[in-house]
Amino acid sequence: MIRRTATIAAVTWTELVRLKVFYFLIIFALLVIGNSFFLARFSFEEEFQMLKDIALGAMSVFSSLLAILATATLLPKDIEDRTIYTVLAKPVSRTEYLLGKLSGVFLLLTLAVLLMGAVFAAVLLLRTQTLLHSAQIEMAALPPAELQAALERIRATGYDPNLFAGGVVILVKAWLLAALTMFISTFATSTIFTTITAFAAYFIGHLQATAREYWLAADTSGFLTKSVLAIVSLVFPDLQAFNLVDDIVTGAAIPAAIFWKTLALGAGYIAVYTALAAAVFHHKEL
Amino acid sequence: MRPAVLWTLVVASLLLFGLARLPLEKSLDTAHRTAGLRTATLNIELREQIGQLSYAAALSGFRSLVAAFLWIEAHTAWEQTAWGRMAGLFQSVTSLQPRSLVYWDLASWHMAWNASIAARENPKEPSEFLRQRAEREYHQLGRDFLLRGIANNPDQHILHERLGIMLRDKFNDPCGAADAFTTAAEKPGAPPYVKRLAAYELAACQGREREAYDKLRAIYLLGEAERMPRVITLINELEAQLDVPAAERLAPPEAP
Numbered sequence: 001m002i003r004r005t006a007t008i009a010a011v012t013w014t015e016l017v018r019l020k021v022f023y024f025l026i027i028f029a030l031l032v033i034g035n036s037f038f039l040a041r042f043s044f045e046e047e048f049q050m051l052k053d054i055a056l057g058a059m060s061v062f063s064s065l066l067a068i069l070a071t072a073t074l075l076p077k078d079i080e081d082r083t084i085y086t087v088l089a090k091p092v093s094r095t096e097y098l099l100g101k102l103s104g105v106f107l108l109l110t111l112a113v114l115l116m117g118a119v120f121a122a123v124l125l126l127r128t129q130t131l132l133h134s135a136q137i138e139m140a141a142l143p144p145a146e147l148q149a150a151l152e153r154i155r156a157t158g159y160d161p162n163l164f165a166g167g168v169v170i171l172v173k174a175w176l177l178a179a180l181t182m183f184i185s186t187f188a189t190s191t192i193f194t195t196i197t198a199f200a201a202y203f204i205g206h207l208q209a210t211a212r213e214y215w216l217a218a219d220t221s222g223f224l225t226k227s228v229l230a231i232v233s234l235v236f237p238d239l240q241a242f243n244l245v246d247d248i249v250t251g252a253a254i255p256a257a258i259f260w261k262t263l264a265l266g267a268g269y270i271a272v273y274t275a276l277a278a279a280v281f282h283h284k285e286l
Numbered sequence: 287m288r289p290a291v292l293w294t295l296v297v298a299s300l301l302l303f304g305l306a307r308l309p310l311e312k313s314l315d316t317a318h319r320t321a322g323l324r325t326a327t328l329n330i331e332l333r334e335q336i337g338q339l340s341y342a343a344a345l346s347g348f349r350s351l352v353a354a355f356l357w358i359e360a361h362t363a364w365e366q367t368a369w370g371r372m373a374g375l376f377q378s379v380t381s382l383q384p385r386s387l388v389y390w391d392l393a394s395w396h397m398a399w400n401a402s403i404a405a406r407e408n409p410k411e412p413s414e415f416l417r418q419r420a421e422r423e424y425h426q427l428g429r430d431f432l433l434r435g436i437a438n439n440p441d442q443h444i445l446h447e448r449l450g451i452m453l454r455d456k457f458n459d460p461c462g463a464a465d466a467f468t469t470a471a472e473k474p475g476a477p478p479y480v481k482r483l484a485a486y487e488l489a490a491c492q493g494r495e496r497e498a499y500d501k502l503r504a505i506y507l508l509g510e511a512e513r514m515p516r517v518i519t520l521i522n523e524l525e526a527q528l529d530v531p532a533a534e535r536l537a538p539p540e541a542p
Contacts, residue, residue, distance in 0.1 A: 042361065045388045050354040053383075057351025064347075149477075206346050212311065234304025238311050239347060240324065246349045247323045250385040258317050265310055272303045276296055283292050 004092050008100020009107060016070055016108050024062055025112070029119050031058055036123050044131050048157045051127065052249040055120040056166055060245060063113055063174035064202065070108060071181035072194040074101050075281075084286060095278045098182065102274060105178045113171045128158035165259050166248040172266035173242035177202065179273040180237065186280040205239035208232060237269050325384050325438060335378045344382055353382040357389065369401040373427060380431065387444055390435025394448060398428025398456050425456045446470035447480055450487070460490035464498075481505065482517065489520045499524040506536055 032055050039047040078084040078101075087097055131154050139147050181198040188194040215229035241262055244254055318324045326349055333341040336356065344352045360375035376393035383389055402424035411417050432449045439445060450466035453459040467484035470476050485505055488498035502521050505512050525535045 038358075043392070046357070046392060049386060049388045050357060053350040053354035057348050057354065060347060061351070203342075203346055209311075209315065212308075213315075216312075233308075234301050238314075241311065241314050241318075243347045243349070244323065246326070246347075246383070247385055249350045250383055251387070252321070252323060252385050254323070255317070255321050258314065258321060258323070261310065261314050261317065265307065265314065268303075268307060268310075272299070276299060279299075280292065280296060283287055283289070 001093075001096055004096050005100040005103060008087070008092070008097055009103035012074065012101050012104025013107050016104065019070075021066060021070060021108065022112070022115075024066065025115055025119070028058055028062055028116050032119055032123050036127055040127075044154055045157055047127065048124075049249065051124065052160075052163065055116075055123070056163070056170070056245040056249055059113065059116045059120065059167070060170050060173070060243075062116065063109060063170055064177055066112055067105070067109055067174040067177040068181050068195060068198045068202065071102075071105050071178045072185055072191050072198060074105070074182070075185045076188075076191045076194070079286065088286070094282050094284075098186075098278050098281050099274070102179060102182050102277075105182075106175055109174045109178060110171060113167060113174065117167045124158055128155065131158070160248070160251060162248045162252075162254050165254050166245040169242055169244045169259075169262055169266075172263055173239065176237060176239075176242070176266050176269045176273070179270045179277070183273045183277040183280070186277045186284060201236060202239065204232060205237045206243075207240075208236045208238045209240040212238070238265070241265060322385065322439075326382055328382075332378060332381050335374060335381075349382050353379045353386070353389070356382070364396065364400070367404060369397075369404060369424070372396060372401070376431065380434065384435075384438040387435070387439060387442055390431055390439070390445060391448055394428040394431035394435070394452065396428075397424050397431060398452050402428070402456070425452075428452060428456070441473055443470045443473035443476035443480065446473060447476070447483075450480075450483060454487055460487040461492075461494065464488040464491055464494070478512075482512070482514065486516065486520065489524060495524055495528055499528055499530070503536055 032051070035054050036047075036051060039050050042050070075084075078087075084097070088094065132151055135150060135154055136147070139150055142150070177198070180201060181194060184197045184201070185191075185194040188197065211229045212233040215226060215233050244258075244262065248254060328341070328344055328349075332344075336344070336352065340352045340356070356375050356379045360372050360379065363369075363372040363375060376389070376396070379389050380386075380393055402421045405411075405420035405424055406417050408417055408420070411420070429449070429452055432445055432452060435445045436442075436449065446466050447470040450463045450470060453466055454463035457463075464484050464487035467480055467487060471481040471484055481501075482505060485498055485501040488494050488501055491498065499521070502517055502524065506517055506521060521536055524530075
């Protein structure tokens with residue numbers, strides 16, 4: 001089963017790469033590198049703050065877009081090309097086929113996040129080194145202890161180990177969106193329907209936490225209101241839980257318990273959406 | 287399986303999963319609040335300030351990205367010396383990213399220093415009274431940013447320190463400045479000079495000379511590294527002012 005799934009994953013990956021989806025990385029690199037030049041006119045604290053804001057924000061935007069758009073096209077394209085019939089005519093179960101497709105997207109998203117993370121890390125490192133170098137020249141007259149303190153401040157502002165955790169959470173959120181989109185595409189009638197529904201779920205997912213809070217609040221009245229809030233809370237994923245980067249960029253430390261709970265929640269969503277996608281796809285009339 | 291049965295099972299599974307994950311999501315919410323994460327309040331007022339599109343982006347998980355672009359816009363406003371627009375943009379940025387110390391710090395500095403001086407020297411305003419009033423308003427706006435920043439980040443020494451500097455330099459309030467520096471010195475990671483700043487301001491605060499003397503004395507006794515010329519001068523002045531007996535005095539006045 002693993003070999004067959006891996007083969008489909010590899011083919012899916014190749015198909016997606018041939019669609020030149022990685023071209024968005026050029027835009028990302030231009031955005032981050034271009035901004036780093038533009039931001040050089042700000043103080044180093046502002047520069048690092050905005051570099052992190054823009055880079056991690058762009059990583060989140062691009063990975064989410066990629067997850068939804070790449071996954072939405074998979075099944076309809078295979079049906080349209082009739083590739084799906086050739087594959088399923090062989091001893092490949094529908095679940096293996098679906099898992100293979102999803103694994104291919106996961107692989108693509110992982111590489112995309114890794115590459116974006118590498119560009120961001122390189123720019124951050126370069127700017128930190130440039131600032132350290134200029135600070136050493138400008139502050140050469142300071143006593144050694146004060147100079148060291150100033151350099152340490154630049155290093156601490158630039159490098160933050162929590163940024164890595166932020167990258168991981170962005171990736172898990174992208175995987176979750178891919179699994180959700182795959183589930184939608186198993187019953188969707190077209191790529192457009194899948195894309196629009198996935199984006200709608202994405203927006204509602206970011207409001208799910210608010211809906212849940214009102215649903216569980218004792219003073220929320222009205223049966224209809226409570227029912228709508230309950231449905232939103234129970235059916236849609238809580239995507240705000242994965243927005244840790246907004247706080248990470250401000251230098252806030254993410255406790256290990258929150259990080260692992262977030263990953264566990266993400267794993268739960270991915271498992272359930274994949275299982276539901278497999279169940280629906282199993283009974284789908286092709 | 288009939289489609290109706292399948293879809294009943296799918297919906298039931300989604301609802302059951304929703305119920306099963308509820309405790310984890312609630313505990314994550316609580317953990318976020320305890321750790322001071324996700325504190326931004328995206329309300330109607332903010333929507334009016336930043337516009338529908340930016341608000342939708344902020345709601346969709348791109349809060350930090352929107353804040354960065356608004357900050358760049360505020361920088362452009364600064365280059366055009368559009369102080370009112372800057373103040374509005376700073377309100378939006380700090381609402382979007384209430385945990386970012388840089389935004390609070392620089393927003394308050396721009397208002398209390400740059401905007402206030404520009405208002406005082408505004409060539410388009412002939413009335414001295416109105417220019418001074420506008421200057422005071424920008425001072426207060428700067429202080430408000432710091433106070434809100436402190437409320438959102440109570441454990442960060444830097445904003446308390448900045449408040450001390452502002453109260454000292456812009457409000458001529460040595461007592462308030464001393465308290466702000468003292469609070470800053472008690473926070474984790476505060477540099478050692480902050481406690482000296484607190485003592486300096488306390489020495490200028492009428493009625494708290496004894497407290498200032500005790501603080502300066504404690505600083506002096508910390509060792510050679512803390513015995514700055516100003517520490518010694520203030521100790522000498524306070525010993526004379528408080529009439530401290532010669533035998534108890536710490537640092538004898540330097541010979542002229």
